[in-house]
Amino acid sequence: MNFIYGQREWHCRGSKYTRCFFSNTLQNIKMKKVHIKQSVISEIRKLQRLPHESNGKITIDEDGEVDKWTHRKGQTMEACTSGCILNYHTHPPDYENLYPDHPSSTDMKYIYHATCSRREVGSHLIFTPKYIYAINFSCKTYKRSFSNFWGLRRKIDQLFEELAAAHDRASESFRTTWLNELRLIGFVIREFRYTERVEFESPTVPTLTINTQDILIVLVLILTSLYVANVLAVRT
């Protein structure tokens, strides 16, 4: 049995013990126009210029403007609970040991996971020395399954290795080819310069809301099954 509840598609299998699991509904992803105001960009840019990575969450209000944002030191992304449409991390300006102006393959695997398979955030932002990227994986066009999950991760690594062997990773040709190839496999990537207005359409995240009506329906179902079980027990 399959049914859609909220923004999730539930699949239930089995006769004796029913097991249910869900996937995201492919049609039902709502988009929202978001704008990161200049004052927030400037503050995050200060973090980006530090010699270590920072990361944080950004909540957006009804009008698509930044409501609150957080920051902390480190590479491990803070988990987003509901209401957190965006999160971000920074790339320090270390051109000696790193290639900071493009997303890494680890970044892309994280983004696939966070914006599609787990749908924890709508989009992920990366603040590099030259660019601001807003990236999400287009779940709409991608049929999700366990094999795809591993397939996509492998594909990202493979792409990265091939391109890194053919181009100088510090070059503009590596950066543009890498971004274009990622777009072909389903990533939506917008890039901005620091002087540009950072405004884009982001998918929103599903919020699981349980209202009193749902609780009542569940209660009625439980009571009915208890009643039926009782009646059957009496008859036998």
Ligand SMILES: [Zn+2]
């Ligand atoms: Zn990164």
